[in-house]
Amino acid sequence: MIELKNVSKTFTTGKKKVEALKDVSLKINKGEIYGVIGFSGAGKSTLIRCANLLERPTEGEVCIDGVDLTKLKKSQLRKTRGKIGMIFQHFNLLTTATVYENVARPLKLSKVPKHEIKERVDKYLKIVGLEEKKHVYPAQLSGGQKQRVAIARALAQEPEVLLSDEATSALDPNTTSSILELLLRVNKELGITIFLITHELDVIQRICDRVGVMHHGELVEEGSVIDVFTKPEHPQTRKFVFDEANFQVPDSVKKGLSATGRLVSLTFIGEASNEPFLAAITKKFDVVPSILAGGIDQLKASSVGKLLIHLQGDAAEVERAISYLEAQHVTVEEVAS
Incomplete structure (x- = not known):
């Protein structure tokens, strides 16, 4: 055209x-x-x-x-x-x-x-x-x-x-x-x-x-x-x-994060945004997720949910939790803390 x-x-x-x-x-x-x-x-x-x-x-x-x-x-x-x-x-x-x-x-x-x-x-x-x-x-x-x-x-x-x-x-x-x-x-x-x-x-x-x-x-x-x-x-x-205004972590919050764990952003597309993935990983793995920011955006054809979370726990357990999320078609991205 x-x-x-x-x-x-x-x-x-x-x-x-x-x-x-x-x-x-x-x-x-x-x-x-x-x-x-x-x-x-x-x-x-x-x-x-x-x-x-x-x-x-x-x-x-x-x-x-x-x-x-x-x-x-x-x-x-x-x-x-x-x-x-x-x-x-x-x-x-x-x-x-x-x-x-x-x-x-x-x-x-x-x-x-x-x-x-x-x-x-x-x-x-x-x-x-x-x-x-x-x-x-x-x-x-x-x-x-x-x-x-x-x-x-x-x-x-x-x-x-x-x-x-x-x-x-x-x-x-x-x-x-x-x-x-x-x-x-x-x-x-x-x-x-x-x-x-x-x-x-x-x-x-x-x-x-x-x-x-x-x-x-x-x-x-x-x-x-x-x-x-x-x-x-x-x-x-x-x-x-990823305008950092949505995912900025104040210094006061950073200081309160445990030294063990990782700060990651999660992106859920469509129906996945309704799934209780964080509840699932607390049951399946020895990790504690803390939600720092998040929301859902409505696109023309679908919805996209985003969360900024801190996964507290042993490095191996956190890695297993991240692998599980990725297997459920959740996009996981490391955020510098």
Whole structure:
């Protein structure tokens, strides 16, 4: 559906050159939600803007349904862009136009017949839950409602692909949750492929099928969300997934830990998160587990439980307990104490 092949982008500011993207390749399948995560300056905004050629790559190919956009003439590119909708962090609504007029404007510019414009605007405002707000102005709307207008505007062009450029980063947690639910419904009910970028791990966890991790202009890791989330390989990915804020052990707690034993993190996937493994190892082995931190994250397709525990006991017994946990498909990772 969407394929970026060896895409690089270099900006020149005076005599200085900045490599925003470095030989990035990725493929997004039809009907999936693919997310790219990265910290500020990683290159993710440039990457998504290359997907519809708002930024033209310095090198590489950008293909939609096998057609390389970089090879198209202006008229052909304009027509192909009709398949690609886009929503932004700051909504980009016309403040002097009503909700109806904001959604209708791109259709008017594309010379869609008047009766069809009305049908589409009404249809997509209903889908985003704003059919009763069509005659009000953006200033009268909340941030979440403004983003829903922006989504309706993109959907009204009936695209095959929806690009989302940090669409929830300006919203509060509750509003973010409702927008993510809307995007999931758009993907499922309308079959629209969604390509999004974000710096929020929760967004990736909740709605994406696959994820790519950007760092200094490079795609350093990608895969299914559950694989990347539970078995991160690149150090940058580990910063997102195992942000030490969750697994930091205060010095006062460290001093209270027994010298005999090991500090480990446990990751449980799906139904395994409901199993009483810690109770089992206390019965099977001469070890005492102490829970220091933990929680359960809900991914799009599954749940992932994480615990930080100290296993107190003889080294051999602790090793046997760890081997038992691994045999039960629990991921065990040593944590420096």
